[in-house]
Amino acid sequence: MNNRVVSKNYKGELPAGDQSARFRVAWDEENLYLRVEVEDDRFLVSPELWERPKAENSLWVHDGALEVYFDTGADGRTNLEKTFDDDDYRYDFSISKTGESGPGQVNRFREVYHQLADGIHMPTKAEVAEKVVSDFQRTETGYTYTITFGQRYLEPLMLRKGFTSGFALYLHDNDEPMLGYCPKGLSLATQAGAACDYHPELWPLMILSE
Template sequence: MSHLPQLTQKILLSCLLVSTLCLADENIIAVNKAEVAIDIDGKATEQVWNNAQWLPIDKHIVGEYPSSDDFSGRYKLLWDEDYLYLMAEINDDVLFDQYANPTEKYWDDDSLEVFIDEDASGGMHRFSFNAFAYHVALDNQSADIGPNKADGSSNFILLNDHVKSQWRRDANSPYSITWELAIKLYDDSFTLKGTHMPVKLTKGKVIGFMLAYCDNDGSSEREHFIGSHDIKPKDGDKNLGYIDAGVFGKIKLQ
């Protein structure tokens, strides 16, 4: 390019930059605003849900890829100033919840896992609140990993005040459920002590996001883990979302 006039070089570089940014934006999911309040009742009857696009839960993470008779899923997103709203349609032939304690091996029960990185900054978060991995169980409790205990052991915690959820079966299909969630977003200053205010959501905000489903039909461990976004494996392992927010996708509020 050095033999071209300087002005021409600048124009070409500018075009290349714009093209690169546009390609990057193609991977960001646009989320519409909910202009009316959404009742979290598992019914998803509000007309405003029609303004949101269906997105698939179909990317392999753990286990064999399930048949459509075993599991399939899709989801929608909306937002307002206070919440990110999620509606998921899950088809699962067996709903399984083997642990009564919501902080005991919750990843081996059927659950919806919602990954949130409030400022889309990426980075490690397994033992911090740089990002969150909410495991929303069939009893509608939300578990995650907090900072290690004083003895260095893992600290599995409930963050039920972050996520309001409700699901219902489809009366015409015994294997189909509709799940609604309202999620408060907290920044990385969140701790388990004191009072913390959730972030107010605004148009144009970009958020790290990923969704997945833990599917177990009665085994000691989950049989499938299927997500909304492709994850590049590290040492052959795709189960990285609960560790590294850099594997999340991104959504943009509009």
């Protein structure tokens, strides 16, 4: 991940080694697996942020929060409105409330239209938070995410050879304890300096292969 995004309001420095990340994706007929390995010169744990109302729905305020996007119809480039549509997901991940390594927080921030994903039986947000597995591990130089998405939590994306979807990541970074949000990060958007939220036309295409 080498597309750096910096808020216009950010006045701090960007030292060498500020943040770097790489990712790997694998799949089988039951699960999609994502691993993100991050080096970060300063990783902040902010337990006070969990005291905010509906904190579980605002994981993006935490240092190291990860946004994962799927355009299950791979139609972001042909959407004339250039924004989310009915076949897009956004999943958010963060460190746990304890601030320790282990199972991390999971939130399905945005979901596809329910009729595309098993109708009235579509997984609830609560089920997603329990069943989408996210392991967050602190390391000497940063942290890692190891995430498992079951097929049920990606529909109508199909885990089969040749299936194409949009796929993107955005990784938050904050070096200032009192800031309360993350003013910079790393993005997979295809436009330099652009984040991924609300811009599926900038998400790379992912083609499942053997």
